[in-house]
Amino acid sequence: xxxxxxxxxxxxxxxxxxxxxxxxxxxxxxxxxxxxxxxxxxxxxxxxxxxxxxxxxxxxxxxxxxxxxxxxxxxxxxxxxxxxxxxxxxxxxxxxxxxxxxxxxxxxxxxxxxxxxxxxxxxxxxxxxxxxxxxxxxxxxxxxxxxxxxxxxxxxxxxxxxxxxxxxxxxxxxxxxxxxxxxxxxxxxxxxxxxxxxxxxxxxxxxxxxxxxxxxxxxxxxxxxxxxxxxxxxxxxxxxxxx
Amino acid sequence: xxxxxxxxxxxxxxxxxxxxxxxxxxxxxxxxxxxxxxxxxxxxxxxxxxxxxxxxxxxxxxxxxxxxxxxxxxxxxxxxxxxxxxxxxxxxxxxxxxxxxxxxxxxxxxxxxxxxxxxxxxxxxxxxxxxxxxxxxxxxxxxxxxxxxxxxxxxxxxxxxxxxxxxxxxxxxxxxxxxxxxxxxxxxxxxxxxxxxxxxxxxxxxxxxxxxxxxxxxxxxxxxxxxxxxxxxxxxxxxxxxxxxxxxxxxxxxxxxxxxxxxxxxxxxxxxxxxxxxxxxxxxxxxxxxxxxxxxxxxxxxxxxxxxxxxxxxxxxxxxxxxxxxxxxxxxxxxxxxxxxxxxxxxxxxxxxxxxxxxxxxxxxxxxxxxxxxxxxxxxxxxxxxxxxxxxxxxxxxxxxxxxxxxxxxxxxxxxxxxxxxxxxxxxxxxxxxxxxxxxxxxxxxxxxxxxxxxxxxxxxxxxxxxxxxxxxxxxxxxxxxxxxxxxxxxxxxxxxxxxxxxxxxxxxxxxxxxxxxxxxxxxxxxxxxxxxxxxxxxxxxxxxxxxxxxxxxxxxxxxxxxxxxxxxxxxxxxxxxxxxxxxxxxxxxxxxxxxxxxxxxxxxxxxx
Numbered sequence: 001x002x003x004x005x006x007x008x009x010x011x012x013x014x015x016x017x018x019x020x021x022x023x024x025x026x027x028x029x030x031x032x033x034x035x036x037x038x039x040x041x042x043x044x045x046x047x048x049x050x051x052x053x054x055x056x057x058x059x060x061x062x063x064x065x066x067x068x069x070x071x072x073x074x075x076x077x078x079x080x081x082x083x084x085x086x087x088x089x090x091x092x093x094x095x096x097x098x099x100x101x102x103x104x105x106x107x108x109x110x111x112x113x114x115x116x117x118x119x120x121x122x123x124x125x126x127x128x129x130x131x132x133x134x135x136x137x138x139x140x141x142x143x144x145x146x147x148x149x150x151x152x153x154x155x156x157x158x159x160x161x162x163x164x165x166x167x168x169x170x171x172x173x174x175x176x177x178x179x180x181x182x183x184x185x186x187x188x189x190x191x192x193x194x195x196x197x198x199x200x201x202x203x204x205x206x207x208x209x210x211x212x213x214x215x216x217x218x219x220x221x222x223x224x225x226x227x228x229x230x231x232x233x234x235x236x237x238x239x240x241x242x243x
Numbered sequence: 244x245x246x247x248x249x250x251x252x253x254x255x256x257x258x259x260x261x262x263x264x265x266x267x268x269x270x271x272x273x274x275x276x277x278x279x280x281x282x283x284x285x286x287x288x289x290x291x292x293x294x295x296x297x298x299x300x301x302x303x304x305x306x307x308x309x310x311x312x313x314x315x316x317x318x319x320x321x322x323x324x325x326x327x328x329x330x331x332x333x334x335x336x337x338x339x340x341x342x343x344x345x346x347x348x349x350x351x352x353x354x355x356x357x358x359x360x361x362x363x364x365x366x367x368x369x370x371x372x373x374x375x376x377x378x379x380x381x382x383x384x385x386x387x388x389x390x391x392x393x394x395x396x397x398x399x400x401x402x403x404x405x406x407x408x409x410x411x412x413x414x415x416x417x418x419x420x421x422x423x424x425x426x427x428x429x430x431x432x433x434x435x436x437x438x439x440x441x442x443x444x445x446x447x448x449x450x451x452x453x454x455x456x457x458x459x460x461x462x463x464x465x466x467x468x469x470x471x472x473x474x475x476x477x478x479x480x481x482x483x484x485x486x487x488x489x490x491x492x493x494x495x496x497x498x499x500x501x502x503x504x505x506x507x508x509x510x511x512x513x514x515x516x517x518x519x520x521x522x523x524x525x526x527x528x529x530x531x532x533x534x535x536x537x538x539x540x541x542x543x544x545x546x547x548x549x550x551x552x553x554x555x556x557x558x559x560x561x562x563x564x565x566x567x568x569x570x571x572x573x574x575x576x577x578x579x580x581x582x583x584x585x586x587x588x589x590x591x592x593x594x595x596x597x598x599x600x601x602x603x604x605x606x607x608x609x610x611x612x613x614x615x616x617x618x619x620x621x622x623x624x625x626x627x628x629x630x631x632x633x634x635x636x637x638x639x640x641x642x643x644x645x646x647x648x649x650x651x652x653x654x655x656x657x658x659x660x661x662x663x664x665x666x667x668x669x670x671x672x673x674x675x676x677x678x679x680x681x682x683x684x685x686x687x688x689x690x691x692x693x694x695x696x697x698x699x700x701x702x703x704x705x706x707x708x709x710x711x712x713x714x715x716x717x718x719x720x721x722x723x724x725x726x727x728x729x730x731x732x733x734x735x736x737x738x739x740x741x742x743x744x745x746x747x748x749x750x751x752x753x754x755x756x757x758x759x760x761x762x763x764x765x766x767x768x769x770x771x772x773x774x775x776x777x778x779x780x781x782x783x784x785x786x787x788x789x790x791x792x793x794x795x796x797x798x799x800x801x802x803x804x805x806x807x808x809x810x811x812x813x814x815x816x817x818x819x820x821x822x823x824x825x826x827x828x829x830x831x832x833x834x835x836x837x838x839x840x841x842x843x844x845x846x847x848x849x850x851x852x
Contacts, residue, residue: 005312045605046749048789058788063605085785089754123758124825148747152461166299167600167747168279168306170583174747 006070008052021061021072022050026234030073032229033083033112035201036149037062039234041158044150047090049083049112050101084116091121093172095130095144096202102211103203105219109147110202111226126172133178135186138208139197146176146204156196162189164196176204246285253278254286255826258293266295266616268304268598269581272311273539276581279376280356281315284451300599307746308599310379310539317352317359319397321345322754323375323385326365326724327499327736328659334373337385338362344394358397364584364740366540367503369659369722370416370666378403379542383413394395411543415508416666419682421653422645423509423629424669428516431560433635437526438568445527448471449631451639453651456497457626458587459694459718460793461650464627467611471619472528475612490530491620492521492573494628495592497538499584500722501740505655506625508667510537510544514551515630518575520628522560523635524621526568527574533575534615536592536805539582548577584744588792590614591746602748605790626655626719640788646672650711654719657681660692661725661794670710677706683725690730690808695720696737697797700730730805737801738763745794752795755786759802765825771817780806 005014006021009032020043025032029104036047045063052061053073061074073079090096090109098104115241130143148167153176156164164185168177180187190197192207200206216222246254255301257274261267271290275282282305282783291298305311323329323338338360342348345358352359353724368374371383380403382393396406417424437445446465455461474488492519498506509517521533537545552575555561565571578596580586590604593615608620614620623631630652642652650672656679659665663684670679680688690702693710694717701708701715707716724733742756765771783799790796806813829848836846 003713045791048749048751048791051789060605060791065607082789083787085781086750086789089750089758093754093757124761126757148753163297163299166297166303168299168303169747170307170600171742171745171747172753173306175752177302179285181295181298187581 004066005068006066006072008072008074009076015066019066021052021054021059021064021066023238024066025061025072025074025090026231027238029231029235030074031114031231032061033061033080033226034230035108035147036111036151038151038199038201039237040199041151041154044154047149049148051079051082053079062204080116083112084118085122087113087116087118088120088122088220090147092094092123092125093128094146095125095127101145101203102206103145105216105222106214107203107221108201108226109219111229115219130175133185135184136188136190136208137186138192139185139190140206140208141176141178141185142204142206143176144204145202147202148174148176149201151199151201152176152205154197155199156190156194159195161192162196164190164194246289248285250279250286251289254289254293256779258290259639263293264598265296265300266278266596266598268294268301269308269595270578270598272301272308273579273581274303275314276311279315280318280320281312284313303600304598307583308539308580311581315352315356317347317357318400319358319403319476320361320362320378321358321375321393322361322366322377323349323368323509324368324372325362325740326369327733328365328369328502329374330732330736331370331373331660331724331728334385336805337373337387337390340387341385341390341394344390345397353428355428357400363540363582364499364744365503367498367504367507367538368413369502369504369603369657371414372659376540376542377406378783379539380411381413381540381543382410391795410504413507413511413543415512417508417512418658418664418666419668419670421542421655421669421671422642423592423626423633423653423655424459424513424667425518426513428513428519428633428636430515430519430778431566432553433443433519433523433632434526434560434566436636437523437689438566445523445635448639449527450636452630452634453639453646453649454630454634454642455650455712456624456626457630457654457718458624459500459697459716461712461716464623464631467526467623468524468621470609470611471530471621474619475608489618490525490528490532491593491615491618492524492528492530493589493596493615493620493622494521494533494535494575494625495587495589495622496541496625497536497539497580497584497587497592498625499587499744500697500718500720501737502657502659502692502695502722503718504657504659505667507544507612509625509629509655510541510548514548515555516629516632518551518555518628519560520623520630520632521575522565522573522660523632524623524628526565526571528621530621531572531574533573534596535575535577536586536596537577537579538586539580542579545577545579552577583746583840584740585746585792585794588794591792592622593620600746602746603794620689624718647709647713648712650715654710656717656721657719658723659686659724659846661685661728662723672711673709675709676701676715677705679721680706680723683723687726688723689726689728692720692722692724692733695716695722695742696801697793699800700733700808704806731810731816734801734805735763735767741794741801745798749789749791749795751786751789752798753789755782755795756791756798758782759786761797761825763802766813766816769816769818771812772820773817776806776813776817 133141450465587602591601
């Protein structure tokens with residue numbers, strides 16, 4: 001094998017020093033399923049959808065650095081079954097009712113579920129009691145749908161410089177919290193133009209008064225798979241960065 | 244509550260004592276909890292401003308650690324250890340008795356605000372349980388007679404300082420000392436020896452000793468220290484004494500694995516040797532700052548340990564120019580935990596030391612190059628440092644001549660459960676379970692949990708197996724079960740423990756540990772089917788293979804290792820129908836009944852099966 005090359009599912013792919021396996025794959029047009037990863041932000045590694053096998057060991061592709069002679073397994077039946085199970089876990093720990101959700105068709109969780117051939121939620125639902133925060137004039141927060149990817153946390157901290165969101169609690173009680181004395185969005189520094197208001201991959205953070213502007217049937221994932229959409233967007237970002 | 248002027252003064256005092264540093268957040272919150280009996284929202288807000296951190300950071304840390312609460316706890320905050328070893332000694336009955344005597348249900352604070360009662364994860368007193376905590380201080384051997392006395396003291400609202408000392412007595416119970424526990428260690432002798440040998444030769448001795456980390460994972464100690472000394476690649480040009488990066492030495496005393504209590508004894512009776520090991524490490528890697536991360540459950544050791552540190556400063560064994568060596572400055576600070584098993588994981592421990600939620604980091608980079616505040620950091624177990632001090636003094640060969648090929652030296656075991664002589668035993672690596680069981684007086688053992696819940700259940704037919712990294716690695720937990728014990732009780736206790744202690748960062752562990760707990764409870768309560776058993780295995784394997792850190796990667800072990808050995812015990816509990824819903828039909832109607840104000844027979848639904 002040539003130096004600075006890894007293989008993903010047997011295909012040889014060059015990498016640059018400092019790249020993660022996810023970055024290498026994206027540039028080469030290989031889709032590795034993911035939810036908490038978004039190339040605009042520091043990698044997080046919490047959803048575990050992007051778990052791949054590297055020389056027999058399971059690692060998260062979004063955080064693990066590429067190195068010479070790595071043989072990466074990605075699109076295998078076993079890994080995809082695990083990913084489907086993990087996606088089902090995300091569905092049952094929250095309250096996700098796709099037919100009634102504004103994000104349906106634009107939702108990455110839903111789209112990943114489809115692409116992994118997830119036909120049901122499989123596990124008993126937890127039906128947790130979670131709150132909807134509609135206090136903000138322009139943005140609403142429905143914690144029923146939060147998957148704890150922390151993209152809004154990272155966006156508000158690293159891009160907006162506002163630290164509007166954070167994570168509290170522990171274990172199955174972990175939850176998104178808002179940085180304001182009342183804990184309500186209206187008393188926070190969030191503005192509708194913030195990156196944090198735009199970045200939610202599911203329907204937990206929604207901008208108000210633009211619901212159903214794009215009709216069901218014409219939405220992002222109605223015409224394209226999550227893999228196609230992710231690669232198109234993320235490759236363009238990578239090219240803009242590296243020329 | 245809104246903050247009064249007095250409250251503000253108290254908060255200002257606490258923050259000032261900690262230098263206004265956000266890295267001290269866990270320590271600060273400990274004091275706030277102690278003073279106000281909870282962390283009021285307004286105090287969080289004030290602290291966020293004073294420490295220049297977002298409110299969500301203060302809230303996030305408060306709600307992460309079990310010993311912090313957002314609702315007021317009683318003046319006497321009682322917690323009963325819920326470890327399996329305490330269960331076996333009758334802790335649940337004792338808790339019920341305590342609850343009755345005090346007039347407060349577990350999980351509640353009495354209306355008059357005097358007392359709270361709760362359960363807590365293993366408190367590290369498994370050899371003298373049932374154990375508990377009152378305002379964080381260890382209570383041992385909770386008999387009915389002692390509960391009566393405690394209830395009286397609470398009733399009379401006797402200040403904790405005036406409670407009889409015997410309630411807080413903690414015995415060492417060292418039953419079998421070896422190389423480390425035999426005593427006779429002279430303070431300063433190991434540091435002196437390192438000065439005589441010089442750095443390279445001292446590294447050499449450590450390498451010869453073959454010492455591996457005693458926390459359970461068994462990483463080679465000499466390599467770890469060497470990597471830290473060399474530092475990250477970008478700094479490797481730095482000669483020892485002119486480094487721009489600070490090296491940090493951390494002693495991991497977050498002994499949270501249920502059934503482990505050896506570090507309690509090492510820190511209680513051999514603290515000088517442990518601190519000396521840290522100082523030797525500092526001399527070799529070039530560190531100036533050390534931390535002891537002491538689990539909150541060992542609050543009773545805090546004061547004595549501070550005294551030992553002060554003694555060492557007075558005698559020139561800590562501080563500036565240690566033992567007269569110009570430029571060798573090193574000191575050790577104690578940080579207390581606040582009830583989170585996950586902080587025993589080294590990168591979570593570092594996060595906690597930095598005043599954050601104890602969430603394990605992504606690796607690489609590893610702490611040894613990017614640890615505390617991004618600096619090269621050695622994190623080792625208490626026992627590892629004690630051994631390192633002894634090796635520095637006696638040489639590598641002295642240690643390496645004992646044990647097995649890949650596991651040199653001795654291992655200290657914390658033995659509890661069904662045996663006549665629970666306590667601390669130090670064995671050469673390679674000792675068989677049979678020999679250990681005979682020594683501790685185990686009658687009719689049917690199994691041993693080696694390495695705690697995250698370890699392995701070993702049954703009767705395997706007692707010739709050995710304690711060693713090659714066979715049965717262990718951080719030191721060794722719980723004996725006799726024939727009267729139910730395997731389901733054991734795996735259920737451990738599974739509940741992991742669900743309670745999961746940090747919640749990654750999906751498989753956060754959701755999976757709760758799914759495991761619920762499915763196991765379903766089987767335990769007689770509602771399980773063969774389908775549930777298959778699900779149990781599938782979920783356990785998924786968590787094991789997909790999780791972010793060691794907690795998740797071992798959370799399925801109790802189920803998997805007991806099922807492998809005793810499938811019939813699980814199967815016996817199953818219903819032989821195709822499928823039993825996880826859904827409780829009658830339970831689902833509870834809200835409707837409440838709303839309708841009815842509880843008659845017609846407001847209930849029977850469920851077939």
